[in-house]
Amino acid sequence: MTALAHLKGIIFDMDGTLVDSGLDFAAMRSEMGLKAGIPILEQLVELPQDERRHKEEILHRHEMAGADRASLIDGADRLLEALAREGRPMAIVTRNSTPTTEHTLKRLGIGHYFDIVICREDGPHKPDPWAIEEICRRWRMEVDEVVMVGDYLLDLLSAQNAGCPSVLFTEGKPPEDVEGADIATHIATHFDQLYQLLAPVEDSI
Missing domain, CATH: 3.40.50.1000 (HAD superfamily/HAD-like)
Structure with missing residues (x-):
């Protein structure tokens, strides 16, 4: 064994x-205006609902693009x-x-x-x-x-x-x-x- x-x-x-999936987390944080070095989800949960929804749309776009090219x-x-x-x-x-x-x-x-x-x-x-x-x-x-x-x-x-x-x-x-x-x-x-x-x-x- x-x-x-x-x-x-x-x-x-x-x-x-x-x-x-080739996700570029630095680029994702930059586009969303989030801090470097802190996981994205932990930052999103602290935001007001409207702002969080907008940034989640950006996140979704990046993630789906990653899914399309994933190997x-x-x-x-x-x-x-x-x-x-x-x-x-x-x-x-x-x-x-x-x-x-x-x-x-x-x-x-x-x-x-x-x-x-x-x-x-x-x-x-x-x-x-x-x-x-x-x-x-x-x-x-x-x-x-x-x-x-x-x-x-x-x-x-x-x-x-x-x-x-x-x-x-x-x-x-x-x-x-x-x-x-x-x-x-x-x-x-x-x-x-x-x-x-x-x-x-x-x-x-």
Whole structure:
């Protein structure tokens, strides 16, 4: 068995982990007149309703453009196919909107892999542990029986807050250059390493 092959369920972040939509968050903040270095959703919630609605329209435009050009990160399809053959349930937890997420998954033909997809409209979003806890409730699993796989600090914080193991996927970047690497349970710089962490040892990528 590989390091995490004993776990019953796998929860993925979407953008930056399975999918590359090329979103330029600095450009998005600039167009919306938001501060640099602070997540967009956390800034939007503090705004008056009319102003927030206008900026959400800008956000939606950027996200849908990203969904239109999104591509699978190299190796994601092989990993999802292997895990599906193994039969462990998989879920997505994303801070993206439901329309953006549905469009992305449909375009790329990977939506059928996931038992549950939780987007930002569904409840408290990462780093809140709610989504992980809700998935465990639906799967009838304990939180330490699942793993959260993501590319960003908020993914790792949500896992830490829920009490489940996490995998930081860096897509080739040195781990020391990725914020939150110090709190990840495991680190994978490429999909072959992620495969080795998650998939049965007898399988080969």
